[in-house]
Amino acid sequence: MPAWYRDALALVPAYDAVTAAGARVAYRAWGPVGAPGVVLVHGSAAHGGWWDHVAPHLDRTRRVVAIDLSGHGASDHRPAYALEVWAHEVAAVADAAGARGPIVLVGHSMGAFVTLRAAEVPRAEVAGVLAIDPPVREIDSEVRAARAALAAAVPPVYATAADAAARWRPRPAQHVLPYVRDHIAAESVGPVDGGWSWRFDPRAFDRPDVEPEDWGPIECDVTVLRAEHGMLSSAMADHLVDRLGPRARRLDVHGAGHHVMLDRPLAVASAAQDLLARVDRA
Structure with a gap:
C-alpha cells in the first residue's frame, strides 16, 4: 500500500445528506466550506467511496464533494431514474455542502x-x-436487452459483509489495485433482510437511452478522458469532443481500463488538476 494512498485515506471526509426531489441524497466532502467547488460523480452501481483515494489529491483549497446518486450507496432509492434528476441532485449537493460556484464536475462512466x-x-x-x-x-x-436484464436482477444476499465484499468485481472486468479494491468493496455492501447485499438499486440501470447525437456544445471547459481499454472508442471520443464544442478536448490514459480510478487513480487526479488550472486561468 503506497504512501500516496495511505495519506489520502488518512484525510477523512465529512459525511452528510440533503433532500433533493423528494429523496435523501448522501455525500462526503473534503476541504474548506465556502471554497470553490469540485463535485465527483460515480458511475452505475458505484458510490461516493470510489473517490476516497482521489479526492485528497485534488486542490485542498477547494471544497471537494463526492455524491451518492439516488439508488446508490447511502442515498434513497426512487421509483424511476433519469440523468436530469441526477443532475439536479448534483446541484443540490454542491449547494448543501458549501461548494462555491462556478463549480467543476468530474464524472465517471x-x-x-x-x-x-x-x-x-x-x-x-x-x-x-x-x-x-x-x-x-x-x-x-x-445493449438494451443486457441493461434490462441487469435492471430486473434480484441482488444476491450473503451471510456476512465479508462474504459479500469478497464477491465484489468491477463490470466490465479489469485489473484493479488490490488495496483500492478492498476499500471500495467494503463500502459497496450493506445490511438487508437475511444478511448482506449490494448498496445499489438494480432499477437504476433502467433509464432512458443516451445516444451520441444527444450531446451538443457546452459553454465551459470540457475534458473527455478516454481509457485505452475502456468503453469509449477512439472514433467515438473524437465525435463526442467535436459535438461538445470548441472548449472540449480529448485526453487518453494509456493502459487504463474503463474504471480508471481503480487502476490509474493518479492519472485521474492529474487530469482533474489540469482542468482546474485551465478553469483558474480562464
Whole structure:
C-alpha cells in the first residue's frame, strides 16, 4: 500500500445528506466550506467511496464533494431514474455542502453523462467538466436487452459483509489495485433482510437511452478522458469532443481500463488538476 494512498485515506471526509426531489441524497466532502467547488460523480452501481483515494489529491483549497446518486450507496432509492434528476441532485449537493460556484464536475462512466447533462442546464454555474470514459455508443437491441436484464436482477444476499465484499468485481472486468479494491468493496455492501447485499438499486440501470447525437456544445471547459481499454472508442471520443464544442478536448490514459480510478487513480487526479488550472486561468 503506497504512501500516496495511505495519506489520502488518512484525510477523512465529512459525511452528510440533503433532500433533493423528494429523496435523501448522501455525500462526503473534503476541504474548506465556502471554497470553490469540485463535485465527483460515480458511475452505475458505484458510490461516493470510489473517490476516497482521489479526492485528497485534488486542490485542498477547494471544497471537494463526492455524491451518492439516488439508488446508490447511502442515498434513497426512487421509483424511476433519469440523468436530469441526477443532475439536479448534483446541484443540490454542491449547494448543501458549501461548494462555491462556478463549480467543476468530474464524472465517471454513467456519472460522466450526469455531469455533461448538469453543464447543459441554462445558467448553470459550471466552470468545467472532466468526463471519464463516458460509454457513448450506438444503442442497439443487444445493449438494451443486457441493461434490462441487469435492471430486473434480484441482488444476491450473503451471510456476512465479508462474504459479500469478497464477491465484489468491477463490470466490465479489469485489473484493479488490490488495496483500492478492498476499500471500495467494503463500502459497496450493506445490511438487508437475511444478511448482506449490494448498496445499489438494480432499477437504476433502467433509464432512458443516451445516444451520441444527444450531446451538443457546452459553454465551459470540457475534458473527455478516454481509457485505452475502456468503453469509449477512439472514433467515438473524437465525435463526442467535436459535438461538445470548441472548449472540449480529448485526453487518453494509456493502459487504463474503463474504471480508471481503480487502476490509474493518479492519472485521474492529474487530469482533474489540469482542468482546474485551465478553469483558474480562464
